[in-house]
Amino acid sequence: MYKKIVVLTGAGISQESGLKTFRGSDGLWEGHRIEEVASPVGFENDPLMVWDFYNQRRRQLLCDEVDYNNAHKSLAEFEKNFCGDFLLVTQNVDDLHERSGSQNVLHMHGELLKARCLDTSRVYDWTEDLGEKTSHPDFPEKVGRLRPHIVWFGEMPLHMDKISQALKQCDLFISIGTSAQVYPAAGFVSMTSRSCHRVELNLEDTPSSMIFDETHRGLATEVVSNYFKDLLS
Numbered sequence: 001m002y003k004k005i006v007v008l009t010g011a012g013i014s015q016e017s018g019l020k021t022f023r024g025s026d027g028l029w030e031g032h033r034i035e036e037v038a039s040p041v042g043f044e045n046d047p048l049m050v051w052d053f054y055n056q057r058r059r060q061l062l063c064d065e066v067d068y069n070n071a072h073k074s075l076a077e078f079e080k081n082f083c084g085d086f087l088l089v090t091q092n093v094d095d096l097h098e099r100s101g102s103q104n105v106l107h108m109h110g111e112l113l114k115a116r117c118l119d120t121s122r123v124y125d126w127t128e129d130l131g132e133k134t135s136h137p138d139f140p141e142k143v144g145r146l147r148p149h150i151v152w153f154g155e156m157p158l159h160m161d162k163i164s165q166a167l168k169q170c171d172l173f174i175s176i177g178t179s180a181q182v183y184p185a186a187g188f189v190s191m192t193s194r195s196c197h198r199v200e201l202n203l204e205d206t207p208s209s210m211i212f213d214e215t216h217r218g219l220a221t222e223v224v225s226n227y228f229k230d231l232l233s
Ligand code: NAD
Pocket: 009, 010, 011, 012, 013, 014, 015, 016, 019, 020, 021, 022, 023, 024, 029, 091, 092, 093, 094, 109, 176, 177, 178, 179, 180, 181, 182, 201, 202, 203, 204, 206, 218, 219, 220, 221
């Protein structure tokens, strides 16, 4: 039985919850080029458009139609029943893992339901729209100084020390619904030890599929549930 498990999730696990992935067939995120909406330069060039993009993503995440699915739930249930160390690292900026009951979750690319002060870098829980007229929770006279708490291309992902350590020590690494094209997450499989068993669960092959010891193809709601049910039995 495995003792230390690290799971990495990407946009594919939330696709059946109604949230579009980034690398669909068109290579766009909800119709936008990634450099426009997910880079510091994009924000400098057109802050209104970038605020609005994430306002729409946040509203969509909070609408009644979007909720966790069977794959999120299977991970949360596995964590509850597993006796060893379990770390869930997600590239997703939604909160569907937390909603389904997952406890030990690290959001390496930030969170839609948080905002960050451009001056102090302090992070705030946030469910409203952000924009040029948004007043600051600590300094109400200051307006328009909050940005989405999202790690954009060229910025340092969060929690990397903790993640690197867990990857080196784990005996099972499972990558779910990620295209293996965004670094450093795409390199996590190669950071695990030689004795670590590596599993990829995805709808289709990725550029990293050959590195894995085991791969399962299919919808996350099916393959993730089946895989984790077997792992506990
Ligand atoms: P990606 O969009 O690049 O790749 C998605 C992967 O999921 C693909 O390999 C695809 O084959 C697979 N997939 C799609 N539907 C699936 C399903 N139903 N079941 C199983 N697999 C499925 O995603 P990424 O690798 O996570 O990189 C995208 C970046 O964009 C991330 O950094 C993330 O922060 C951001 N993003 C986040 C969300 C979210 O939070 N839900 C959504 C879109 C983009």
